Amino acid sequence: MDLAVSPDGKALASGSEGGSVRLWDLQSGTNYPALRGHEGNVNSVAFSPDSNLLASGSSDGKIILWNARTGKPERTLLPGAGRVQSVAFSPDNTDLASALFDEQIIIWNVNTGSRKHTLSVPGSQLCAISYSPDGRILAAATMNHTIILWDIQAMIQKNVLTGRSQWVRSLAFSPDGKNLAFGFADNSITLWDMDTGKEKHVLPTNNGVTSLAFSPNGQILVSGANENTVIIWNPHTGEQLKSFLNGGEYSLIHAVRFSPDGRILAVASSETISLWGIQNPLQQYIIR
DSSP states (O other): OEEEEOTTSSEEEEEOTTSEEEEEETTTOOBOOOEEOOSSOEEEEEEOTTSSEEEEEETTSOEEEEETTTOOEEEEEOOOSSOEEEEEEOTTSSEEEEEETTTEEEEEETTTOOEEEEEEOTTOOEEEEEEOTTSSEEEEEETTSEEEEEETTTTEEEEEEEOOSSOEEEEEEOTTSSEEEEEETTTEEEEEETTTTEEEEEEEOSSOEEEEEEOTTSSOEEEEEGGGEEEEEETTTTEEEEEEEOSSTTOOEEEEEEOTTSSEEEEEESSOEEEEEOSSSOEEEEOO
């Protein structure tokens, strides 16, 4: 399962193991009819920067571009190389990057649906991808303990960040692009300084990290983990500010996402999708 919040703050999208995509009104929690077109688990969903398109990537090997306003499919992209693990729009709204589990990243022209570039990652099964806020860097998390950075303008590999003893399950850029957070299955988060190219903080957790999200102002980093644990961090100091359970103790957190104004945190677990008010005290509203 995955979550995405539209940049205009109006909609929340989720991908499910049953192959459907769901849309909610973020303010009221009202859900719309399911979007159906996939024949396998929907592993990733992402809104375009203008909020007009929603991309979904699935284990069936397809990427569907939906009209986010009407819920109608506009285009189906066929990478042809195994299941799609992650999708991400470029910040300028021209490209869509898709990470395939089988060692490839394909970059598509959003307007035409044509392939622009293919990046090969030999020996590295891919888990997640993310563009830097300025669109110049594409980061990819792999199962062989590394994070690979590409210079998208030159289409060359820029750096390989060596991880720890376990695979990298999630990553997120800070809004200013100065930090990259990546979470490991070995119960830790690394904060990487993009300017110096050095490790800034290592944040220990009690469970394998499954999802990461920075608040829009960059003052908070949220991590989701196994056993339904959500942790709120100060990314500047590495201090743990708060932690809470999103329902049942043994459920898995699949995704954490902020609303554009930073007031709502959406959390998807194996059991529920919850909207949390990030204030004191925390307030939870369950929409599924």
